[in-house]
Amino acid sequence: MENKKIKxxxxxxxxxxTFISDSIAKHATKTDIGGHSIxxxxxxxxxxxEKAVVGIEYTAYEEMALQKMHDIREEIFAKYPLNCxxxxxxxxxxxxxxxxxxxFTSAPHRKEAIRACEExxxxxxxxxxxxxxxxxxxxxxxxxxxx
Amino acid sequence: MEIMIFGHLTEIxxxxxxxxPCAKNIxxxxxxxxxxxxxxxxxxxxxxxxxxxETEEYVLSQNDRLALLPPFSGG
Numbered sequence: 001m002e003n004k005k006i007k008x009x010x011x012x013x014x015x016x017x018t019f020i021s022d023s024i025a026k027h028a029t030k031t032d033i034g035g036h037s038i039x040x041x042x043x044x045x046x047x048x049x050e051k052a053v054v055g056i057e058y059t060a061y062e063e064m065a066l067q068k069m070h071d072i073r074e075e076i077f078a079k080y081p082l083n084c085x086x087x088x089x090x091x092x093x094x095x096x097x098x099x100x101x102x103x104f105t106s107a108p109h110r111k112e113a114i115r116a117c118e119e120x121x122x123x124x125x126x127x128x129x130x131x132x133x134x135x136x137x138x139x140x141x142x143x144x145x146x147x
Numbered sequence: 148m149e150i151m152i153f154g155h156l157t158e159i160x161x162x163x164x165x166x167x168p169c170a171k172n173i174x175x176x177x178x179x180x181x182x183x184x185x186x187x188x189x190x191x192x193x194x195x196x197x198x199x200x201e202t203e204e205y206v207l208s209q210n211d212r213l214a215l216l217p218p219f220s221g222g
Contacts, residue, residue, distance in 0.1 A: 041222050058221070061153050061214055064198040065221075089221060101222045121222065129195070129214075130221025131154035143155045144220040 006070045009087045010062060014098035015040075023086060027106060033083045035110035037117035041101030043094050051136040055095040056144060061129040062091075072123050080116040082107045087120065089130065148176070148207070154217040159186035174203040180215070192217050 020040070027033060046053045073085060083106045090100040103120050107113040124130075125146050132144035148167050152160045167183060170176035173194050181188045193200050195214040196207065207213075 059153065060221070061151065061195070061216065064195055064214065067198045125222040126219065128221050129153065129216050129219055131217065132220045143217075145218070146220045146222065 006066050007073075007087075008066065009069055009089050010060065010065075010091045011088050012092050013090060014094045015088050015090060015100065015102045017099070019088075020099075020102055020104075023102075023104060027084075030083060030106070032108060033106045034108045035113045036104065036106045037110070037113040039101070039103040039117055039121045040099050041121075042099055043096045045096040046134065048134075048136070048142065051138070051140060053096060053134045054137050055093050055098075055135050056100065057093050057133040057135060057141075058089070058091050058100065059131050059133070060089075060091060065128045065130060068128055069124070072120065072127065076105075076116050076120055079119075080105075080107065080112045082112060082116055085116065085120065087124070089124070089128075093135075148209075148211075148213060150176075150180075151212075151214040153214065154220075156187070156190070156192060156215050156217050159184050159190070160215075169209070170207055172203065172207060173201060173205050176207065176213070177203070190217070 043056050086104040088102040094100045103117055105113045105117040133141050134144050135141045148169055150165050150167055152163050157163055168179050170179055193216050195216055196205060196211050
């Protein structure tokens, strides 16, 4: 059973690959899992009006985001037979090429893990009050728009 | 009524928190805010009440936690 306590999903700065590999390794003891699905969001070096994005500064309405993520988590667990689900999202500055979102779902069978992971990613982008500010090389910025 | 402001809307209000006149519902609060900050007119934003998105008719109470939220862009 999933813990009902509201979990913190926020990390200051980029999510490190070593954190992700450690998280995968921790599942070796959970032998009823048959498939994992992982989504990693990476900051892209877009070029806008000849200015290159060097990173994204993330802010959030944390209290509401954590409550909403808790609700989404409950709904996903009710919908899919998952063993576990882990969500991590950056706050603060994340340079281009580094990771800002880590969604990790595990289930006895692959299809449930894959479907749940995709649905969680889409719902995070659409429903959590988080904002990205794309900072340009030199100076200037623009507020990120999700498509 | 104290209202928290997020994202690019802070550039219009020039503050992360503002004090607005009491309003009976969200529609009236939205109207009051647009009078205080004309830059908000035509901008897309929603108003959260106690961490939930509510309709324009939602009746406000003195102790509600209010927040102005522009379109989300996480991930």
